[in-house]
Amino acid sequence: MNVSLNWLATHLDLSGKSIKEIDDLFTFAGVEVEGIVSKGISSEKIVVAQIMEAVQHPNADKLKVTQVDAGEGQLRQIVCGARNYKVGDKVPCCLPGAELPGGFTIGETKMRGVESKGMLAAASEIGLPDGEDGLLILPPDSEIGKPVKQLFDSDTLLELEVTPNRPD
Structure with missing residues (x-):
């Protein structure tokens, strides 16, 4: 199942949390994160x-x-x-x-x-x-x-x- 981090942030306070920390929180809850995919433009250049x-x-x-x-x-x-x-x-x-x-x-x-x-x-x-x-x-x-x-x-x-x- 794919979950949008933007959508998740509308339901949970994720301020100050890195992707790694969010991954760890899911793991501690018994849900394995199989992959992380960034969508959109990442470069400032x-x-x-x-x-x-x-x-x-x-x-x-x-x-x-x-x-x-x-x-x-x-x-x-x-x-x-x-x-x-x-x-x-x-x-x-x-x-x-x-x-x-x-x-x-x-x-x-x-x-x-x-x-x-x-x-x-x-x-x-x-x-x-x-x-x-x-x-x-x-x-x-x-x-x-x-x-x-x-x-x-x-x-x-x-x-x-x-x-x-x-x-x-």
């Missing part, structure tokens, strides 16, 4: 960025070279293959060092000879439910540079092994 410019990549037909404002005081160049955005859109920007689901860490790289200092992301790439194909377009009033995780709810699911209370 995934921020709201505004696309300021997008030009054709000089060495690739299906890529664009974008200039984005990620709230750092200067524009950041990122190579992107998505097609569903326009200049002025606000999107998730994974800065170098951002950890994505599956253990992938974003770094600076060259794509077909052009430097890319991060990644513009789709919903599924940052741990959110799949949406439309392409980049996740954020609300226009999203604050540039703000961690995207502050815009979406996150939760932790506890996978519990509930043993039947049978007399046999």
Whole structure:
């Protein structure tokens, strides 16, 4: 049985308790926690960025070279293959060092000879439910540079092994 930690917190005072302490409390109550799954965005290095410019990549037909404002005081160049955005859109920007689901860490790289200092992301790439194909377009009033995780709810699911209370 899966139990949402957010739901559990509406019924119990879990303030100040770590996941490990909650796991131990279930174990002491005779309920085994078989797994713990985090849902949502965990990295602070995934921020709201505004696309300021997008030009054709000089060495690739299906890529664009974008200039984005990620709230750092200067524009950041990122190579992107998505097609569903326009200049002025606000999107998730994974800065170098951002950890994505599956253990992938974003770094600076060259794509077909052009430097890319991060990644513009789709919903599924940052741990959110799949949406439309392409980049996740954020609300226009999203604050540039703000961690995207502050815009979406996150939760932790506890996978519990509930043993039947049978007399046999």
